[in-house]
Amino acid sequence: MSTGTGSDPAGITRDVSKEDQKRDRQVKYVLLGCAGVTVATTVAIFLVLFDNASGYFFENRLHEIVLGASVEQVITFTEFFTGTRWAPDHSTPAHGILPIVWGTLTITVGAAFISIPIGTATALYVSEYSSGRVRAYLKPSLEVLAGIPTIVYGYFAISVVTPFILSPVGEVVGLSFGRRSMAAGAFVVGVMTIPMVASISEDAMNSVPYDLRNGAYALGATKFDVSTKVVLPAAVSGIFASYILAVSRAIGETMAVALAAGMTARITLNPSEQIMTMTTYMVNMARGESAVGTVEYQSLFAVGLVLFLMTLAMNLLNDRLKQRFREEYQ
Amino acid sequence: MSETDENGSEELITTEVQPKNKSARKDVTGTVVDVEELDVWYGDEKALDDVTMGIDENRVTALIGPSGCGKSTFLRCINRMNDQIEVCRVEGGVRFKGKNVYDDDVDPVALRRRIGMVFQKPNPFPKSIRDNVAYGLRVQGRADYTDIEARCEEALREAALWDEVSDQLGSSGLDLSGGQQQRLCIARAIAPDPEVVLMDEPTSALDPVAESKIEDLIDKLAESYTVVIVTHNMQQAARISDKTAVFLTGGELVEYDDTQKIFENPDDDRVEDYITGKFG
Numbered sequence: 165m166s167t168g169t170g171s172d173p174a175g176i177t178r179d180v181s182k183e184d185q186k187r188d189r190q191v192k193y194v195l196l197g198c199a200g201v202t203v204a205t206t207v208a209i210f211l212v213l214f215d216n217a218s219g220y221f222f223e224n225r226l227h228e229i230v231l232g233a234s235v236e237q238v239i240t241f242t243e244f245f246t247g248t249r250w251a252p253d254h255s256t257p258a259h260g261i262l263p264i265v266w267g268t269l270t271i272t273v274g275a276a277f278i279s280i281p282i283g284t285a286t287a288l289y290v291s292e293y294s295s296g297r298v299r300a301y302l303k304p305s306l307e308v309l310a311g312i313p314t315i316v317y318g319y320f321a322i323s324v325v326t327p328f329i330l331s332p333v334g335e336v337v338g339l340s341f342g343r344r345s346m347a348a349g350a351f352v353v354g355v356m357t358i359p360m361v362a363s364i365s366e367d368a369m370n371s372v373p374y375d376l377r378n379g380a381y382a383l384g385a386t387k388f389d390v391s392t393k394v395v396l397p398a399a400v401s402g403i404f405a406s407y408i409l410a411v412s413r414a415i416g417e418t419m420a421v422a423l424a425a426g427m428t429a430r431i432t433l434n435p436s437e438q439i440m441t442m443t444t445y446m447v448n449m450a451r452g453e454s455a456v457g458t459v460e461y462q463s464l465f466a467v468g469l470v471l472f473l474m475t476l477a478m479n480l481l482n483d484r485l486k487q488r489f490r491e492e493y494q
Numbered sequence: 495m496s497e498t499d500e501n502g503s504e505e506l507i508t509t510e511v512q513p514k515n516k517s518a519r520k521d522v523t524g525t526v527v528d529v530e531e532l533d534v535w536y537g538d539e540k541a542l543d544d545v546t547m548g549i550d551e552n553r554v555t556a557l558i559g560p561s562g563c564g565k566s567t568f569l570r571c572i573n574r575m576n577d578q579i580e581v582c583r584v585e586g587g588v589r590f591k592g593k594n595v596y597d598d599d600v601d602p603v604a605l606r607r608r609i610g611m612v613f614q615k616p617n618p619f620p621k622s623i624r625d626n627v628a629y630g631l632r633v634q635g636r637a638d639y640t641d642i643e644a645r646c647e648e649a650l651r652e653a654a655l656w657d658e659v660s661d662q663l664g665s666s667g668l669d670l671s672g673g674q675q676q677r678l679c680i681a682r683a684i685a686p687d688p689e690v691v692l693m694d695e696p697t698s699a700l701d702p703v704a705e706s707k708i709e710d711l712i713d714k715l716a717e718s719y720t721v722v723i724v725t726h727n728m729q730q731a732a733r734i735s736d737k738t739a740v741f742l743t744g745g746e747l748v749e750y751d752d753t754q755k756i757f758e759n760p761d762d763d764r765v766e767d768y769i770t771g772k773f774g
Contacts, residue, residue: 296580375617382575383630383682384607393633398620 213472216465219457238459244466250429250445252463253454259463261470263429267346267439268471271421272414274350274435275357279410282354283361284403290362291369292391303366310359318423321352325424330436339436347435349425353417357410364409368402369395401489408482412475418443442467519552519716519736526551526690526720527572532586534567534745536579541567542745544586549690549737554712554721556731556753559741560768565724568741569692572722573609574602591689607634610683610719614695616675618667618682623650623659626667626678630686645685652718653681654711673704680711684719691715693723697730709734728769732757740765 171177178185219225221241224233239259247260290302326341326348334341341347372395380390396403426438427448446464454460525548534542542564549555557565567576574595576582587594595605607630618626627646646663650656655677659670667678676696683691693712697705712734715721725731731738732753739750742764749756749765760766 373617375613375615376619378575378578378611378613379617379619379679379682380629380633381578382573382606382611382613383633383686384603384605385629385633386603389633393629394619 210472213465213469216462217469220459220462220466248431250440253449253452253460257459261442261467263431264440264442264445264467265470266431267425267429267441268415268443268474270346270439271349271353271417271425271441272411274347275354275414276407276411278351278354279357279361279414280407283358283406283410284365286358286362287365287369287403287406288391288395291366292387292395303363306359306363310363312356313419314356314417315419315423317352317356318420321348321420321424325351334436339434341436342438344424344426344438345436346425346432346439349421349439349441350435352420352424353414356417356420357413360410360413361406364406365399365403368399368406371402372398401486404485404489405482408478408485412478415474415478416443416471417441418447422447442471446471522550522553524551525549526591527722528587528589528592529568529571530587530589532568532571532584532588534564534571534576534585535583537581540745542571545745545747547739547747547750549720549722551720552716552718553736554716554723554734556735556738557722557724557741558726558728558731558738560743561726563741563743564745565739565741566694567745569611569694569722569724572690572692573606573611574600575606575611577602607686608688609690609692610686610688612676612679612683612691612693612696615699616672616679618670618675618678620666620668622664623667623670623678624663627681627685630682634686636686646681649681649685650678652684652715653677654707654714655681671704673700673707676700676704676708677711680708680715684715688719690720690722693721695724695726698726705730728757740768742768 172179215226218229221237221239221244222229223236223238229235243259244261246262247258248262249258249260250263251258286302286306290299290306294302322343326343326345330341330345330347330351376394376398377390380394385393421441422444425441425444427440427444428438429440429445430437432439446467449460449464452460527549529545529547529549532542532545533540545564545568557568559565570576571584571588572590572595576584584596588596590605590609593600595602610630619629621629624643624646627649628642631642631645647656647660650659655674658674659678662669667675670678676699680691680696696712697708700708709730712721712723716736723731723735735753737751738753738756740748740756740760740762742748749760749762751760756765757769760769
């Protein structure tokens with residue numbers, strides 16, 4: 165027992181615990197530094213995107229303009245957001261982003277039609293219907309599926325999905341599928357995001373208290389009643405979060421769609437045609453030899469900025485939905 | 495153990511609270527649940543050992559005993575809630591109105607529609623009060639209650655909750671106090687008009703005032719339902735039950751008799767020790 169001195173008879177002043185306080189402060193700064201990396205990276209990416217994108221629209225980049233360079237708009241926002249031809253690198257360039265936004269949206273919506281129902285059903289099965297032994301195998305295998313590099317999915321689309329699924333179906337409905345197509349892209353991105361929907365939804369369902377399930381079972385509810393009327397409503401905010409994450413992932417997916425969906429920027433509803441997504445355009449451009457500072461080079465950043473804003477919008481939507489549907493079950 | 499600690503004020507409670515007036519009971523018409531040579535295992539661990547007892551219709555039967563003695567397990571065998579536990583294995587018979595509920599042709603869902611249950615922790619659904627009470631009627635597709643609204647009111651009145659919630663039926667059941675939530679759960683359990691209501695320590699999470707209201711309610715419920723209640727609180731068993739079954743560690747049913755006899759003059763020394771707090 166440490167005994168106090170004259171001014172501190174109880175031994176409880178700050179002097180006594182100096183070392184502890186110092187260590188606490190150090191730990192706090194280390195943790196803060198780690199958290200700061202994420203924030204700093206996000207801010208830096210946004211600044212670089214914004215700076216270069218302004219060069220695309222205004223000839224000079226934002227930091228150059230701030231330093232006194234002239235402001236001359238070379239590509240109007242009207243052309244950019246409403247034009248229906250996208251070919252910044254063509255000899256007669258066109259700067260309408262709609263075709264590649266369309267490409268991204270069709271892949272995203274198509275993928276959601278696959279991943280959301282199948283992922284949710286898988287989650288319900290694992291959480292409510294499967295026995296402990298089945299769950300012990302199913303959950304890890306979902307996670308393995310989530311860990312496969314996306315380019316492998318791209319090859320899977322070309323070598324399996326197109327010849328063995330899409331082509332036979334296409335013959336029946338009268339579409340002829342080439343090596344790459346919108347449908348193939350949507351299909352693999354959908355399959356790729358099933359584990360994400362299933363795994364996160366299952367976590368949400370699993371965290372619904374067993375008391376609630378027991379209450380329903382004791383009233384003579386069937387498994388289906390408990391799943392649809394108790395578990396789903398109580399887990400809805402987590403389930404929505406999984407949908408939004410899957411959609412964000414589909415929007416940002418690059419290699420699989422570049423391989424599976426093609427490289428032709430066009431607005432079409434025909435699922436057997438090639439399309440080009442925003443990410444495919446970017447990876448193409450970045451791979452090519454467009455020199456730094458050219459319009460093609462800077463178009464990358466303009467597209468990137470739009471992409472960034474789209475995923476940001478999804479994240480904000482996610483937060484709103486969570487607030488709106490949060491189920492307080494104690 | 496905790497049971498005896500809780501009963502530090504035993505004398506005070508027993509002298510203050512008069513036993514309920516149990517005269518309103520109908521005559522015993524027979525047993526509604528008959529348990530025969532029931533053994534239950536969780537994995538390799540035996541939870542109930544050769545239990546045989548009959549539960550009288552329209553009576554309150556209390557199950558008491560120390561923690562881990564199998565009384566909750568016993569309760570959950572009656573409506574087969576133990577089916578939810580994968581490692582649980584049941585041998586022997588539980589007859590509900592003569593039919594063994596563990597027969598192959600029995601549907602546990604149908605069984606649970608005849609036997610209501612109230613849990614230790616109030617567990618209303620995150621839905622409105624009205625939807626909570628109507629839940630059982632809805633999942634059971636009860637055509638005989640065409641007027642679900644009217645039946646809900648009736649159940650809430652039976653659960654002595656109507657006066658407190660009649661103007662807020664649309665608000666969430668979770669907005670109620672703990673005691674009100676538990677009465678809501680009782681209303682929910684009795685709305686489909688079951689034959690038996692099982693209660694698993696229904697007042698252990700509540701304050702004394704809420705507890706006393708639930709006890710009054712249980713006494714009234716016995717006019718129309720058969721109530722089987724697990725309790726850690728021996729005074730509660732003495733106050734509200736007609737018959738008491740004492741389980742001791744190892745899942746053994748040591749003594750089962752009229753409550754008065756159990757508490758005043760038990761045959762088994764271990765029961766006397768347990769009740770007087772010397773053991774358990």
